[in-house]
Amino acid sequence: MSALQNRRILVTGAGSGIGRTAARLFRDRGAELILVGRHLDRLKETLPDAVHAVLDHTDDAAVAAFARECPELDGMFLNAGGLLLGSVTSMPVADFDATLAVNLRGPWLMAHHLGPRVKDGGSVVLVGSNIGIRAIPDSAAYSVAKAGVHMLAKVLALEWAPRRIRCNAIAPGPVRTAMVDARLEASADPEGDLARLSAVNPLRRLGTEAEVAALAAHLLGAESGWTTGAVIPIDGGADAVY
Numbered sequence: 001m002s003a004l005q006n007r008r009i010l011v012t013g014a015g016s017g018i019g020r021t022a023a024r025l026f027r028d029r030g031a032e033l034i035l036v037g038r039h040l041d042r043l044k045e046t047l048p049d050a051v052h053a054v055l056d057h058t059d060d061a062a063v064a065a066f067a068r069e070c071p072e073l074d075g076m077f078l079n080a081g082g083l084l085l086g087s088v089t090s091m092p093v094a095d096f097d098a099t100l101a102v103n104l105r106g107p108w109l110m111a112h113h114l115g116p117r118v119k120d121g122g123s124v125v126l127v128g129s130n131i132g133i134r135a136i137p138d139s140a141a142y143s144v145a146k147a148g149v150h151m152l153a154k155v156l157a158l159e160w161a162p163r164r165i166r167c168n169a170i171a172p173g174p175v176r177t178a179m180v181d182a183r184l185e186a187s188a189d190p191e192g193d194l195a196r197l198s199a200v201n202p203l204r205r206l207g208t209e210a211e212v213a214a215l216a217a218h219l220l221g222a223e224s225g226w227t228t229g230a231v232i233p234i235d236g237g238a239d240a241v242y
């Protein structure tokens with residue numbers, strides 16, 4: 001039997017990038033999917049016959065209303081997020097607030113309202129970032145939000161352990177998705193930036209959506225049953241570099 005057979009898994013940010021690839025992989029491994037994002041057309045394009053939920057995960061009342069209608073879940077992949085860069089001095093406060101909302105308030109609200117919908121013995125995976133572990137300039141808002149996501153996963157692992165619900169965070173390095181493409185498009189030297197992004201890890205390449213999705217599938221399935229409260233880098237070895 002496939003590792004995710006008959007498990008009902010909710011995926012946020014399922015209309016693009018890592019979330020889309022992950023949703024398709026979970027489906028291929030037998031899961032029943034609830035896809036969450038703000039654009040119905042994108043969710044349908046990911047998997048036309050999944051359940052689609054148009055939801056802004058930063059909206060407390062909307063997430064609460066969604067949770068009241070949501071069936072019981074075996075797992076959640078809380079993947080939605082967004083990148084805004086800028087130094088602490090230059091970033092407008094509104095961008096700081098928006099970055100904290102999409103990356104930290106969103107998963108917190110999903111855990112807050114939907115945690116009770118996760119069955120005993122379930123598994124929840126949050127998406128952090130390798131720059132929530134190691135610092136680079138011009139990323140403070142995103143990095144502190146992702147560092148918060150890592151700690152959120154650890155605290156949830158403790159709070160949910162009595163119900164045998166596991167919670168882990170994954171911390172990807174750069175993966176070639178729309179998020180990274182937008183960053184490169186905004187650069188004065190996209191090719192140089194791409195080369196630099198690739199060079200910071202020993203394997204000297206960007207990650208793929210499929211590699212990140214496979215780690216999430218492992219953490220959502222029973223084969224990872226003794227893993228909880230972990231923050232797992234998936235970054236070509238960048239985290240190991242002094």
Ligand SMILES: NC(=O)c1ccc[n+]([C@@H]2O[C@H](COP(=O)([O-])OP(=O)(O)OC[C@H]3O[C@@H](n4cnc5c(N)ncnc54)[C@H](OP(=O)(O)O)[C@@H]3O)[C@@H](O)[C@H]2O)c1
Pocket residue numbers: 012013014015016017018019036037038039042055056057058079080081082083102106127128129130171172173174175176177178179180
């Ligand atoms: N790509 C990388 O290099 C990288 C590295 C480390 C971590 N990550 C993390 O990986 C996750 C996925 O990113 P990605 O690279 O796949 O980028 P992406 O394609 O831009 O995906 C982000 C997803 O989040 C959804 N989203 C944004 N705001 C939302 C909101 N308020 N409510 C609900 N959904 C919302 C977007 O869908 P809608 O706009 O349709 O709502 C989109 O599908 C993010 O958490 C990101 O921070 C990415």
